[in-house]
Amino acid sequence: xxDHVRNTGPMLASPxxxxxxxxxxxxxSPAVHGxxxxxxxxxxxxxxAPKANRSARKHGLFTKDAIAERRRxxxxxxxxxxxxxxxx
Numbered sequence: 001x002x003d004h005v006r007n008t009g010p011m012l013a014s015p016x017x018x019x020x021x022x023x024x025x026x027x028x029s030p031a032v033h034g035x036x037x038x039x040x041x042x043x044x045x046x047x048x049a050p051k052a053n054r055s056a057r058k059h060g061l062f063t064k065d066a067i068a069e070r071r072r073x074x075x076x077x078x079x080x081x082x083x084x085x086x087x088x
Contacts, residue, residue: 017041 017027017038032043039047060066 017043 011030014030015036017029017031017040018036019027019038019041021027027038027041029038029040031038035043037043
């Protein structure tokens with residue numbers, strides 16, 4: 001028989017959060033119903049990354065246009081390096 005008046009068995013048997021802690025172990029909090037994470041690690045409604053990549057609007061470094069431009073520049077630099085190697 002248990003010392004607790006309440007029945008804590010189902011809570012102790014519930015699935016645990018799969019997130020890693022800073023110390024390297026796993027989080028020991030119970031996962032939110034129907035999810036693999038606890039309320040602190042992304043299981044709560046509204047948690048997680050914003051929709052539609054709103055974070056990229058802050059500085060524009062990771063917009064599709066900026067990424068495409070960096071790829072074009074890298075391709076041009078690579079082509080210039082190959083031409084310089086051929087000229088040697």
